[in-house]
Amino acid sequence: MRLRELVEGSAAVAETSSRKAKVARLAACLRALAPGEIALGVAALSGASHERLGIGPAALGAAASTPAAAMPSLELGELARVLAELGALAGRGSSGERASRLGALFARATAEEQRFLAHWLGGGLRQGAALGLVAEAVAQASGATGEAVRRALAVRGDLGVVAHAALTEGPAALDRFRLELFRPLLPMLAQPAADAAAAVAELGEAALEWKLDGARVQVHKDGEVVRIFTRRLNEVGSALPELIEAARRIPARSAVLDGEAIALRADGRPEPFQVTMRRFGRRLDVARLRQELPLSTFFFDCLHLEGDDLIARPTSERFAALAGAVPEALRVPRLVTADPEAAEAFLDVALAAGHEGLMAKSLVAPYDAGGRGGAWKKIKVAHTLDLVVLAAEWGSGRRRGWLSNLHLGARDPASGGFVMLGKTFKGLTDALLDWQTRELLTREIGRDEATVYVRPELVIEVALSGVQTSPHYPAGLALRFARVRRYRPDKRSEDADTLDAVRALHVG
Secondary structure, rough: EEHHHHHHHHHHHHHOOOHHHHHHHHHHHHHOOOOHHHHHHHHHHHHHOOHOOOOOOOHHHHHHHHOOOOOOOOOOOHHHHHHHHHHHOOOOOHHHHHHHHHHHHHHHHOOOOOOOOHHHHOOOOOOOOOHHHHHHHHHHHHHOOOHHHHHEEHHHHHHHHHHHHHHOOOOHHHHOOOOEEEEOOOOOOOEEOOOHHHHHHHHEEEEEEEOOOOOOEEEEOOOOOEEEEEEEOOHHHHHOHHHHHHOOOOOOOOOEEEEEEEEOOOOOOOOHHHHHHHOOOOOOHHHHHHHHHHEEEEEEEEEEEEEOOOOOOOHHHHHHHHHHHHHHHHHHOOOEEOHHHHHHHHHHEEEEEEOOEEEEEOOOOOOOOOOOOEEEEEEEEEEEEEEEEEEEEOOOOHHHHOOOEEEEEEOOOOEEEEEEEEEEEEOHHHHHHHHHHHHHHEEEEEEEOEEEEOOOEEEEEEOOOOOEEOOOOOEEEEEEOOOEEOOOOOOOHHHHOOOHHHOEEOOO
């Protein structure tokens, strides 16, 4: 397939408002791809970024200014080859070589293709076809069920690989995607609940757990070999030796455990989230940091045990496996109840211990890797949402020179994009203003006199008093008294709260 056909398909998807029509158009594009083009086609159609290419904004801007070709001739196979070569360049002189090759690539593209490539490679391609929609299109194009594609994606984590198997071998090929030791799964996520009583009323008898304000970790163990992954599927075990040692002490020979790593004070109360996160991503001075800021691990789910995959089993069975394999001191405190009063009392205990709330979990649900269904509920005293920064306005007065007033958006599963819900500049310290200005400018995709528009990559947790009706924003909803609590570097934009979560807080 020529790049021109993919660009035309992308444009058609962007112009379509109907989810059903978007999926159908995407499926048609996928069917037309040759086997060697599928991975690249899926990445381009979903707007997946190419972070490993080492292409900075300056190099991309220079390439995009290259005189365009008069006629389309660039094939997807050639594009895939060039991008692979760019990603492999390293060492002295690689930046200049990369810029030269990128310019030659853009010279082969028409003006329309250049615009597409610039937006895609720069991470600013917004065509309303996020990963979930493309996954539905893979199902439609291959004849597989949506559930089969989602399950394969959850355990493989790469839609290009899943799509290649489904489209070239048929739906049965998806059955071979199973949980593998040392290949992390996407984490199961939760929806907000108004309070503990409401969560129990909706779920019936449920497991209530302390909601720890730590860093999500997934631990894979096979004998003495232990690897630790973050919620973004990055391996971090070398920076967290005490977690490795704790996992090795667990009697089970093979296991995959879901839990939280958290820094605790001498009295057992938690340190702030930002303090815990100091231990992640650090490769130097690990021994010193461990001494100054030791981490504790608490597990709440068991996804694999002694050769058996448990993700399809009911929660109650997974919890029984966890209790049999992991000592109580390494498990999150839990209460199983259907009593609203007992649930509220358990919440009071969690809050008194310094934690931020509770999780409420259905006892019959499977582990929905990567999903944010209704089987898990998060309960906090203050309403909070994880939103994405879409833009920021330059500050004035003492904030002059900093990007200050943030434009915040929620994820819209129907369109695959993000919908703005309001702005806030509250809760930003000088240090945070300085940091966010640098980070946002590296993600800039455009600006006007007062505002810098950015790739929607940074997730930020905001506290708010509620959500109200508003004619000023596309969804008809606006945040009430939003205040920044913290950035969430452990979360991707795909993990941000959806419009449905926002509507659940709507006060009218």
